[in-house]
Amino acid sequence: MPDSHETRGGAPLAPGLYLVATPIGNLDDITLRALRILRSVDRIACEDTRQTQKLMNHFEIRTPTISYHMHNEGPRSEELIAELKQGARIAIVSDAGTPGIADPGGQIAAAAIAAGIPVFPVPGANAAISALIASGLPTDHFTFHGFLPAKPGQRKTALEELPRDTATHIFYEAPHRIADTLADIEAVFGATQPVVVARELTKLHEEFLRGPVSELRAQLATRAVIRGEMVLLFAPQPTEKVASAHQTIAAEVAALMQAENLSEKDALKRVAKNRGIGKSDAYRELQREQNRLR
Numbered sequence: 001m002p003d004s005h006e007t008r009g010g011a012p013l014a015p016g017l018y019l020v021a022t023p024i025g026n027l028d029d030i031t032l033r034a035l036r037i038l039r040s041v042d043r044i045a046c047e048d049t050r051q052t053q054k055l056m057n058h059f060e061i062r063t064p065t066i067s068y069h070m071h072n073e074g075p076r077s078e079e080l081i082a083e084l085k086q087g088a089r090i091a092i093v094s095d096a097g098t099p100g101i102a103d104p105g106g107q108i109a110a111a112a113i114a115a116g117i118p119v120f121p122v123p124g125a126n127a128a129i130s131a132l133i134a135s136g137l138p139t140d141h142f143t144f145h146g147f148l149p150a151k152p153g154q155r156k157t158a159l160e161e162l163p164r165d166t167a168t169h170i171f172y173e174a175p176h177r178i179a180d181t182l183a184d185i186e187a188v189f190g191a192t193q194p195v196v197v198a199r200e201l202t203k204l205h206e207e208f209l210r211g212p213v214s215e216l217r218a219q220l221a222t223r224a225v226i227r228g229e230m231v232l233l234f235a236p237q238p239t240e241k242v243a244s245a246h247q248t249i250a251a252e253v254a255a256l257m258q259a260e261n262l263s264e265k266d267a268l269k270r271v272a273k274n275r276g277i278g279k280s281d282a283y284r285e286l287q288r289e290q291n292r293l294r
Contacts, residue, residue: 021124025203131198131231
């Protein structure tokens with residue numbers, strides 16, 4: 001039986017907003033339903049009309065397109081919502097993958113729902129989920145974070161604030177930042193922290209790098225150029241008790257500095273997190289302990 005809002009025959013597609021997932025590399029990953037909808041809607045709103053045109057040319061789709069990206073998302077959403085209120089059928093696509101997942105689409109979906117306009121998900125390719133299921137990491141509990149901050153200090157802070165449970169954390173990362181990001185992961189979680197880097201998913205040069213973060217850093221350091229879109233995944237290892245409950249903060253910091261070659265600042269942050277206290281409180285206690293030894 002055909003879906004209630006779309007048919008395979010001559011009946012027109014139901015009015016509403018269609019969030020259509022498109023291939024992340026291999027064009028064969030497009031679904032039959034996605035092709036039918038892209039051919040049937042009144043227009044397609046694209047993150048980049050030039051990128052989407054390649055897909056449309058390949059499948060001989062002639063539907064009119066309009067730009068819909070992060071720089072015009074607000075005003076364009078208002079324009080498209082006005083059309084949808086008049087009964088239009090509009091598809092949203094990103095350059096690759098699922099609209100709204102680290103790509104434009106979420107804002108207009110929320111606006112359409114608020115306006116009482118039907119919103120239809122048209123599932124398909126997604127880089128985060130594709131990387132997760134082939135990573136070998138836990139899949140029953142995971143969090144997708146999008147991109148880490150580009151600035152080093154903010155990126156390291158974001159990593160330090162991650163919960164240290166058994167959940168898998170998933171990030172998108174740019175090739176020119178992956179080396180620095182892996183260095184931050186090593187500083188925060190230790191050299192033996194298992195990490196997976198999935199590169200160029202579904203494309204000709206698809207690659208999975210799996211292993212301790214220090215080994216992945218060394219492996220990527222041998223490459224003259226690092227290319228390709230990347231998904232970074234890791235599940236923090238359970239916190240190991242470096243010292244007994246009665247050990248001083250100064251001793252625990254010293255042990256971490258020696259065991260993992262951390263700076264005093266990074267070791268202190270780790271100790272504070274392990275003990276469930278603020279970094280400023282840990283610093284003040286460290287100062288008091290050091291003063292008593294003088």
